[in-house]
Amino acid sequence: MLSTMQDVPLLISRILTHGSTIHGTSQVTTWTGEDEPHRRSFAEIGARAAQLAHALKDDLGVTGDERVATLAWNNAEHVEAYFAIPSMGAVLHTLNLRLPPEQLAWIVNHAADRVIIANGSLLPLLAPLLPHLKPVEHVVVTGPGDRSLLDGAAVGHIHVHEYEDLIAGKPTSYDWPELDERQAAAMCYTSGTTGDPKGVVYSHRSVYLHSMQVNMAQSMGLTDEDTSLVVVPQFHVNAWGLPHATFMTGVNMLMPDRFLQPAPLAAMIESERPTHAAAVPTIWQGLLAELTANPRDVSCLGQVTIGGSACPPSLMEAFDKLGMRVCHAWGMTETSPLGTIARPPAGVAAGTEEEFAYRLTQGRFPAGVEGRLTGPGGERLPWDGESAGELEVRGPWIAGAYYNGPDGEPLRPADKFSEDGWLKTGDVGTISADGYLTLTDRAKDVIKSGGEWISSVELENALMSHPDVAEAAVVAVPDDKWGERPLATVVLKEGSTATFETLRAFLADEGKIAKWQLPERWTIVEAVPKTSVGKFDKKVLRRQYAEGELDVTSL
Numbered sequence: 001m002l003s004t005m006q007d008v009p010l011l012i013s014r015i016l017t018h019g020s021t022i023h024g025t026s027q028v029t030t031w032t033g034e035d036e037p038h039r040r041s042f043a044e045i046g047a048r049a050a051q052l053a054h055a056l057k058d059d060l061g062v063t064g065d066e067r068v069a070t071l072a073w074n075n076a077e078h079v080e081a082y083f084a085i086p087s088m089g090a091v092l093h094t095l096n097l098r099l100p101p102e103q104l105a106w107i108v109n110h111a112a113d114r115v116i117i118a119n120g121s122l123l124p125l126l127a128p129l130l131p132h133l134k135p136v137e138h139v140v141v142t143g144p145g146d147r148s149l150l151d152g153a154a155v156g157h158i159h160v161h162e163y164e165d166l167i168a169g170k171p172t173s174y175d176w177p178e179l180d181e182r183q184a185a186a187m188c189y190t191s192g193t194t195g196d197p198k199g200v201v202y203s204h205r206s207v208y209l210h211s212m213q214v215n216m217a218q219s220m221g222l223t224d225e226d227t228s229l230v231v232v233p234q235f236h237v238n239a240w241g242l243p244h245a246t247f248m249t250g251v252n253m254l255m256p257d258r259f260l261q262p263a264p265l266a267a268m269i270e271s272e273r274p275t276h277a278a279a280v281p282t283i284w285q286g287l288l289a290e291l292t293a294n295p296r297d298v299s300c301l302g303q304v305t306i307g308g309s310a311c312p313p314s315l316m317e318a319f320d321k322l323g324m325r326v327c328h329a330w331g332m333t334e335t336s337p338l339g340t341i342a343r344p345p346a347g348v349a350a351g352t353e354e355e356f357a358y359r360l361t362q363g364r365f366p367a368g369v370e371g372r373l374t375g376p377g378g379e380r381l382p383w384d385g386e387s388a389g390e391l392e393v394r395g396p397w398i399a400g401a402y403y404n405g406p407d408g409e410p411l412r413p414a415d416k417f418s419e420d421g422w423l424k425t426g427d428v429g430t431i432s433a434d435g436y437l438t439l440t441d442r443a444k445d446v447i448k449s450g451g452e453w454i455s456s457v458e459l460e461n462a463l464m465s466h467p468d469v470a471e472a473a474v475v476a477v478p479d480d481k482w483g484e485r486p487l488a489t490v491v492l493k494e495g496s497t498a499t500f501e502t503l504r505a506f507l508a509d510e511g512k513i514a515k516w517q518l519p520e521r522w523t524i525v526e527a528v529p530k531t532s533v534g535k536f537d538k539k540v541l542r543r544q545y546a547e548g549e550l551d552v553t554s555l
């Protein structure tokens with residue numbers, strides 16, 4: 001028997017219309033670095049999103065599911081793009097401005113982006129790339145920045161527009177199409193250890209359902225009396241779903257734009273008094289150091305969501321003391337990202353060691369996410385808090401494939417998806433009998449630096465392309481500031497004259513490796529330790545480093 005319920009699609013345009021009418025007076029505040037931040041109401045955002053959609057369709061000819069990319073910080077215009085692009089049926093592609101330029105170009109070409117909406121402050125990054133971006137026909141520039149970088153030859157066939165000029169005078173409402181809720185709404189590339197970056201494509205339905213989960217009391221549980229400081233970038237898994245979730249419930253957003261350093265973050269917390277904030281641990285570690293050096297009243301921040309890498313206990317403790325309660329969560333680009341969230345179970349007394357231990361886990365799965373652990377032989381492991389295996393997940397906001405493999409079909413690599421369609425997360429951990437996930441290790445060896453990934457394989461390959469290098473292995477080592485940094489372990493060929501400085505310069509040469517990814521720590525070994533099947537044994541290297549057995553030079 002079929003239900004008698006209406007079949008109304010779950011669309012991003014519905015979230016936009018709801019937010020800009022029912023919660024029209026809620027605000028997006030963007031930090032400007034000047035005396036007054038910029039403020040725009042949800043109603044204004046809704047009107048301007050409609051204007052942007054008209055401009056994209058009528059002036060730039062965007063039709064169907066064409067990709068419109070953003071290269072932007074967190075700000076009001078980026079929120080407008082978040083809603084206008086999917087609501088009109090096109091696909092929002094958020095570009096990670098911290099990727100090395102060649103990878104960025106690869107991603108734009110792979111996604112076939114036709115338009116890029118870019119912040120003026122990012123033109124120094126974008127302008128040199130433009131000749132390599134084949135599908136791009138239009139660049140739309142917002143906010144301050146040197147437009148002369150886009151003069152003439154740098155731009156080639158691409159048309160350049162001013163965002164404000166483009167949307168000026170356009171109608172402030174749009175007859176949003178009734179799309180299939182399973183249609184692509186947004187995409188985000190993830191860069192793993194091996195191979196090319198992979199595109200995760202979110203649907204209207206997945207974004208809608210994920211937003212509802214984010215808003216639940218046992219997730220972030222915010223209301224229209226809250227203000228969320230959205231530090232997690234809009235180019236990193238849709239800022240953890242916050243722009244969509246806040247439009248559903250009228251939560252005000254405080255956007256830091258490019259002012260992500262500890263001092264301006266502290267200043268915006270003190271003056272705008274957000275009640276919630278979300279970011280990776282390294283951001284909070286920086287803020288903590290700033291607050292220790294220059295104390296300010298940050299007691300407004302009742303809840304801080306931390307994820308992206310494990311939250312150090314010392315950070316949770318220090319934040320608790322400042323009145324900022326940490327809520328730890330786990331997720332991935334492939335999981336939209338909310339996968340688990342660490343709310344202690346009912347009955348556990350506040351302030352106890354037991355409660356603290358629960359809060360340090362990665363947390364429990366919400367109803368929309370199923371989790372299971374798989375052992376090395378493919379066996380299902382019990383939820384006993386001891387059996388460690390690879391975490392696999394499935395659910396309506398979990399990826400089932402990547403965008404467009406080499407044959408034009410969705411890509412389902414066997415190391416990322418099980419035969420029965422679950423996502424293999426690459427994270428290894430245990431699940432307790434009461435459903436709390438604790439991650440113990442990472443199956444892959446990517447280096448998590450400041451919330452962003454550095455591919456060890458990419459560094460190794462670049463190093464081994466140096467004529468004097470016989471072998472090179474790169475492993476993640478702990479770093480107080482960034483969480484992890486790469487340690488380069490190099491085997492030099494006989495008679496080599498290479499030094500660490502020349503190797504580092506070689507990596508930086510021609511933008512092979514982005515500057516922030518260059519290793520500071522270097523060591524020479526006679527041979528890289530190997531596993532029984534001849535692969536680099538990085539566990540051994542990490543242990544040798546931890547036990548001080550390597551002679552490490554810091555540049």
Ligand code: AMP
Binds near residue numbers: 331337427453
């Ligand atoms: P990304 O796709 O860049 O968001 O990275 C996802 C990966 O970050 C996961 O597979 C984990 O390895 C790691 N990660 C995310 N959240 C946590 C957490 N709370 N604790 C430990 N690792 C995490």
